[in-house]
Amino acid sequence: MTRDLAAFCDYLKTHGLKLTASRRLVVEKLAGTHGHISADDLLDLLRRDKTPVSKATVYRTLSILEESGLFDGHDFGSGRKLYEPVVGRAHHDHLYCINCGRVIEFEEPRIERLQQEVVTHHQFTPVYHSHKIFGYCADCRDKTAPQKGGDHV
Ligand SMILES: [Zn+2]
Ligand SMILES: [Zn+2]
Incomplete structure (x- = not known):
């Protein structure tokens, strides 16, 4: 388990949320990017892998990650947020x-x-x-x- 995923797991637990299989896929995919990725680009990557994760799950998982402080969602205008890891950076x-x-x-x-x-x-x-x-x-x-x-x- 990567450090990001372990920390995310902890956050979910303390907030009474579950690490579902699709949330896990989203975090793993996100951790594999070099940051500054939008929700839609992440969704594209998951679809390219033929990974069955819904758009709603991607958006929801990203917003939980941002609330947790593990990832930053930078708003670069036009409502498009780009996400990047915070921990260890x-x-x-x-x-x-x-x-x-x-x-x-x-x-x-x-x-x-x-x-x-x-x-x-x-x-x-x-x-x-x-x-x-x-x-x-x-x-x-x-x-x-x-x-x-x-x-x-
Ligand atoms: Zn340019
Ligand atoms: Zn950055």
């Missing part, structure tokens, strides 16, 4: 390509430090933060950004 923030949906992770101690200064200044107790930058990745920038005209640079 260092804090990081995200760059999101609004053209191809690519997610790039970054960790910048200077930004973290500045954020800490801001909350201290406001005597604010932070619980979590999520820093997202939306734009175009290097591949998409060349395809979508308006070309700089030589005369107008």
Whole structure:
């Protein structure tokens, strides 16, 4: 049993929920991805494996996982959440390509430090933060950004 699955099992037990065969399949599949996957993409992966898991089960399991704090569901707009494991991972923030949906992770101690200064200044107790930058990745920038005209640079 993987660490994610074991932790999920514990969470279900303490909340009076059952680890059904299909919930187990969802968690195992999710743990095998590298994160930043949407419910629909996860459903596609399961269907490709000819795994009989309903859409409702995938959505429900993901929401339990998010409530449990084992996985983060990042909302990158248009109601599409991308899930990634939290346990055993260092804090990081995200760059999101609004053209191809690519997610790039970054960790910048200077930004973290500045954020800490801001909350201290406001005597604010932070619980979590999520820093997202939306734009175009290097591949998409060349395809979508308006070309700089030589005369107008
Ligand atoms: Zn892109
Ligand atoms: Zn991430």
